[in-house]
Amino acid sequence: xxxxxxxxxxxxxxxxxxxxxxxxxxxxxxxxxxxxxxxxxxxxxxxxxxxxxxxxxxxxxxxxxxxxxxxxxxxxxxxxxxxxxxxxxxxxxxxxxxxxxxxxxxxxxxxxxxxxxxxxxxxxxxxxxxxxxxxxxxxxxxxxxxxxxxxxxxxxxxxxxxxxxxxxxxxxxxxxxxxxxxxxxxxxxxxxxxxxxxxxxxxxxxxxxxxxxxxxxxxxxxxxxxxxxxxxxxxxxxxxxxxxxxxxxxxxxxxxxxxxxxxxxxxxxxxxxxxxxxxxxxxxxxxxxxxxxxxxxxxxxxxxxxxxxxxxxxxxxxx
Amino acid sequence: xxxxxxxxxxxxxxxxxxxxxxxxxxxxxxxxxxxxxxxxxxxxxxxxxxxxxxxxxxxxxxxxxxxxxxxxxxxxxxxxxxxxxxxxxxxxxxxxxxxxxxxxxxxxxxxxxxxxxxxxxxxxxxxxxxxxxxxxxxxxxxxxxxxxxxxxxxxxxxxxxxxxxxxxxxxxxxxxxxxxxxxxxxxxxxxxxxxxxxxxxxxxxxxxxxxxxxxxxxxxxxxxxxxxxxxxxxxxxxxxxxxxxxxxxxxxxxxxxxxxxxxxxxxxxxxxxxxxxxxxxxxxxxxxxxxxxxxxxxxxxxxxxxxxxxxxxxxxxxx
Numbered sequence: 047x048x049x050x051x052x053x054x055x056x057x058x059x060x061x062x063x064x065x066x067x068x069x070x071x072x073x074x075x076x077x078x079x080x081x082x083x084x085x086x087x088x089x090x091x092x093x094x095x096x097x098x099x100x101x102x103x104x105x106x107x108x109x110x111x112x113x114x115x116x117x118x119x120x121x122x123x124x125x126x127x128x129x130x131x132x133x134x135x136x137x138x139x140x141x142x143x144x145x146x147x148x149x150x151x152x153x154x155x156x157x158x159x160x161x162x163x164x165x166x167x168x169x170x171x172x173x174x175x176x177x178x179x180x181x182x183x184x185x186x187x188x189x190x191x192x193x194x195x196x197x198x199x200x201x202x203x204x205x206x207x208x209x210x211x212x213x214x215x216x217x218x219x220x221x222x223x224x225x226x227x228x229x230x231x232x233x234x235x236x237x238x239x240x241x242x243x244x245x246x247x248x249x250x251x252x253x254x255x256x257x258x259x260x261x262x263x264x265x266x267x268x269x270x271x272x273x274x275x276x277x278x279x280x281x282x283x284x285x286x287x288x289x290x291x292x293x294x295x296x297x298x299x300x301x302x303x304x305x306x307x308x309x310x311x312x313x314x315x316x317x318x319x320x321x322x323x324x325x326x327x328x329x330x331x332x333x334x335x336x337x338x339x340x341x342x343x344x345x346x347x348x349x350x351x352x353x354x355x356x357x358x359x360x361x362x363x364x365x
Numbered sequence: 366x367x368x369x370x371x372x373x374x375x376x377x378x379x380x381x382x383x384x385x386x387x388x389x390x391x392x393x394x395x396x397x398x399x400x401x402x403x404x405x406x407x408x409x410x411x412x413x414x415x416x417x418x419x420x421x422x423x424x425x426x427x428x429x430x431x432x433x434x435x436x437x438x439x440x441x442x443x444x445x446x447x448x449x450x451x452x453x454x455x456x457x458x459x460x461x462x463x464x465x466x467x468x469x470x471x472x473x474x475x476x477x478x479x480x481x482x483x484x485x486x487x488x489x490x491x492x493x494x495x496x497x498x499x500x501x502x503x504x505x506x507x508x509x510x511x512x513x514x515x516x517x518x519x520x521x522x523x524x525x526x527x528x529x530x531x532x533x534x535x536x537x538x539x540x541x542x543x544x545x546x547x548x549x550x551x552x553x554x555x556x557x558x559x560x561x562x563x564x565x566x567x568x569x570x571x572x573x574x575x576x577x578x579x580x581x582x583x584x585x586x587x588x589x590x591x592x593x594x595x596x597x598x599x600x601x602x603x604x605x606x607x608x609x610x611x612x613x614x615x616x617x618x619x620x621x622x623x624x625x626x627x628x629x630x631x632x633x634x635x636x637x638x639x640x641x642x643x644x645x646x647x648x649x650x651x652x653x654x655x656x657x658x659x660x661x662x663x664x665x666x667x668x669x670x671x672x673x674x675x676x677x678x679x680x681x682x683x684x
Contacts (some may be wrong), residue, residue, distance in 0.1 A: 072391055074413070093640040094393070155637075317680075318474075321412040321642040321673035354640035361636075362684035365677045 050296075051289040052199045054241030057206035057234060060107040063202065067139065070096050070211055076320050082116050083335055086165050086346045088213045089096055093324050093354025097163075100231055100352050101132030101195075102132050104143045107204030108193050109136050117142045122190040124181040126152040127279055128353050129195040134163035145190060147181045155285055163275065196230030196286035213242040221344040225330040225352050226250040226259045227281040227302065229290030233351065235350065236297035246343050247261050247344065250294065250301040251334040254284025255310060259294060260301035277306040277360075280327030302339040316351075325356040367613075371518045372609040373560030376525035376553060379426040380519040383523065386458065387422055389530055390414050395639050402654050404494050405665045407538065409531045412643050416482075419527050419550055420514075423525025426523030427512050428455050436461045441509040443500040445471040446598055448514040453482035456490040464509060466500045468524050470678050501524050504612040515549030516606035525553025531667050532561040540663040542669050545569040545578045548609030552671065555616035566663065569620040572597050572628060578605045578613060579620035586673065596625040599646030599676030601670065616675065621653040633683055635670075644675040 073087045092100040109121060120143035123133040130146045137144035144165040148157060149172035159165055170180045185192050194201065208231070209222060222239050224232040236248045252260055256274035262285070270285040286294060309326050312333040316322045329349045334340065335349060393408045411419040431552060436673065439462030442452040449465045456463035463484040467476060468491035480486055489499045504511050528541060541558050543551040552597070555567045571579055575593035581604070589604040605613060628645050631652040635641045647670045653659065654668060 077415075096396075098640065291612075314677075317642055318675075318677060321417065323636055323640045323642055356637075358637060358684045364679055365681040 048103060049185060051293060052203050052206075052234070055299055056199065056203035057210055057238045057241065061207045061210050062105050063110055064103060066209055067106060068167070068207070069095050071208070073212060073215055074320065074322060076226045078185055078319055085344060087335065088212065088216050088333070088346070088348045089322070090208055090348060090350050091322065092208060092350065093322070095132060095353075097131045097135045097153055098353055098355040099128035099132065100205055100350070101128040102135055103207050104201035104204030104230060104234070105129065105132035105193060106136035106139070107343055108152065108198060108200035109140050109142055110135070111200050112191055115158040116191045119191070120144060121193050122147065122181055122188075123193045123195070125195055127157060128355055130160045130165075131133070131163060131355065132191050134160045134165035138164040143229040144261070145188070146186040147177060149177065153359060155345055156355070159355075164196050175203050196228030197289045199289065202230050202234040202237075202293070205231045206233065206238035209235035209238040209348070210242070211342060213239055213246070216346070217243065218303065219346050219348045221247040221249060222236070222348045222350070223249045223251060223331040223335060223340065223341065224350040225278070225281055225295070225327050226252055226294070227327070228283045229286045231261060231350065232298065233290040233293035233354060241296055247333070248298045249340060250298050251330045252301055252303055253330060254279055254303050255303050256281050257303055258284055259268070260303065262291060263295065263298070264285050264302055277309055277327040278330050281330065302334040302336060304330060304337055304339070308337055308345055311363060312336055322351065323354045323356065324351050325353050328352045328354055368520045370612060371522050371525075371556055373478055373556055375518065375522035375559040376560065378530050379422070379519070380526045382426050382429055383422060383526055386425060387526070388414050390527070392531060392534055393639065394642060404554045404663060406654065407535050407665070407667045408641070408651070409412055409451070409527055409669050410641065411527060411669065411671050412641070412647055416447065416450045416454045416671075417674040418451065419524055419669075420447040420449035421454055421525030422551070423520035423528050423549060424448065424451035424512060425455035425458070426491050427517060427519035428452070428459050430462055430519050431461070435510045436490055438508045438510070439463060440512050441466065441500055441507075442506045442512045442514070443496040444514055445475060447674055449475065449479045449484075450482060450677060452512050453484035454480045457483040464503060466503060468496065473678060475674070478674075482566065482618070484563060504604055515547035516608045518608065521549050521553040521556075521609060521612070523553065523559035525640055526545070526562060526593040527669060528554035528557040528667070529561070530606065532558055532565070533600055535665070535667060536562065538562070538565055538667045539664050540566040540568060540649040540659065541667045541669070542568045542570060542659065543655060543669040544597070544600055544646050545571050545613070547571065548578060548645070550606045550669065550671060551617060552609040552612035555612055559616055567617045568646055568653070568659060569617050570649045571600055572649060573622050573624050575600050577603055577620055579622065582617070582620055595651050597645040598627055599644070600649065621658040623649060623656055623658070624655055626657055629683060632681040641670065642673045642675065643670050644672050647671045649675055
């Protein structure tokens with residue numbers, strides 16, 4: 047039997063590690079939102095985290111835990127999204143050389159942002175190469191340490207600090223709602239939230255067609271799906287992680303589904319009414335709430351807005 | 366000789382009045398912004414104020430100070446913008462009937478938001494009717510009290526609470542930068558800031574062509590200009606207020622000018638990098654900072670982001 051991937055103490059340790067480096071992100075609330083949703087909603091605003099998403103938390107925690115020798119040799123990560131920027135920024139702060147492998151169809155703004163943080167970007171042809179194999183070959187050739195996007199104890203523990211902060215500021219929550227991609231954020235947040243408040247209810251949210259975790263939970267084992275086409279690019283994963291899944295099984299009560307249309311409507315609402323910019327994945331958890339998908343007895347609900355790194359071209363198309 | 370329109374105590378009294386009703390808006394800072402501007406910048410985020418702009422502060426303070434009889438009869442305001450929403454929301458909270466006179470070319474979203482707050486909206490033909498005369502006629506006919514957009518001691522004192530909060534949270538500021546429309550915000554903020562820190566330097570910002578206050582300061586008296594066409598609709602006033610101008614003369618070191626293009630560039634930067642949505646007027650003060658218009662020895666600068674009520678059609682055109 048495997049041991050459980052991380053404990054509450056790992057999250058607390060990560061929080062000490064991140065103190066003074068990561069932002070303690072603000073929690074926004076709104077009377078208009080409360081009236082619309084029928085409960086008290088607390089939005090944990092990770093779009094205001096360094097790098098524009100929660101990813102910096104895990105990346106910094108993981109890189110800072112490497113040995114001096116590993117840090118001197120450098121790290122490599124594969125991502126076309128927020129993990130790339132989180133790793134690049136954390137590596138720069140820690141003075142660690144970073145290589146980021148990105149697909150040839152990654153948006154120009156993400157390439158530019160990753161390079162701006164000082165990382166070397168290696169482009170691979172998405173249709174021709176498996177990204178993990180590509181990164182592994184680069185790592186081996188150059189002696190670099192791979193920083194995976196979610197399936198690593200230090201990554202999971204780092205992401206959990208978002209919920210640690212939220213529950214410290216708002217201890218009376220009944221429920222926590224969180225988007226699920228590979229599961230790093232919800233797994234870490236579940237460990238943190240259950241550690242502080244054992245009776246809190248944890249809900250994950252995926253978009254329709256990107257429901258690998260929901261299917262896996264129902265099947266009782268990790269299920270793989272075809273690459274989904276949802277607007278929420280952060281949850282286009284095809285299977286939950288090997289380490290994140292047992293945590294999700296233990297702690298997550300249910301995985302709710304929302305449509306891309308509900309995600310877009312929620313992004314519009316957040317931006318025009320609450321003046322909060324989120325990327326599609328960042329709106330997924332609130333979309334489930336606003337669709338009334340949560341059990342009616344959840345009265346005080348924490349909602350993770352996971353990030354705000356939106357492609358300007360998409361932003362222009364929202365109206 | 367006239368007495369000075371408001372004192373620091375008026376702002377403190379307004380703050381007590383607003384406690385628990387207005388939001389204490391957050392202050393955002395950013396390493397990227399500090400690096401770009403070469404100083405420490407503290408953004409006072411009034412887009413997160415109730416009603417989406419600082420206007421709620423003054424409106425609530427003014428309406429709450431009316432007599433029971435005046436409140437029972439109701440109030441009237443003329444505005445196509447944030448003052449309308451601030452007044453409508455404050456009136457609803459205080460249970461005061463509100464009439465808002467809006468021009469026939471006001472954006473549909475602003476009409477809808479004002480009605481949503483429960484106000485009666487009276488439409489007048491902008492080209493045919495003077496809005497002040499129209500409001501005065503309505504007030505007289507129905508026995509309503511006019512809540513003016515800026516030229517009233519309780520309005521000015523209410524707006525000043527934004528700077529009171531900023532300087533309380535960040536007492537070590539060298540300078541405060543603030544957009545100027547009719548002057549209510551900068552006048553109130555100047556009184557508050559100078560009251561807390563007499564050596565703080567106050568700068569106003571207007572857009573090119575909307576420089577009535579800059580011209581007035583140079584002329585030593587209130588100067589009227591033709592209606593300006595700037596993108597920053599909150600500063601399309603043609604002259605400073607009778608009450609706000611002497612405060613500006615006493616406390617404001619200089620009025621800086623920015624172009625509409627600089628405003629748009631700053632809005633894009635705020636949204637994409639800092640994930641902060643502001644309307645054009647909300648970006649004006651930061652635009653001056655980023656253009657390097659501030660004296661070089663201002664090292665710790667407070668910047669008022671005045672509001673975030675942007676027309677979705679304009680938002681779509683920013684990219």
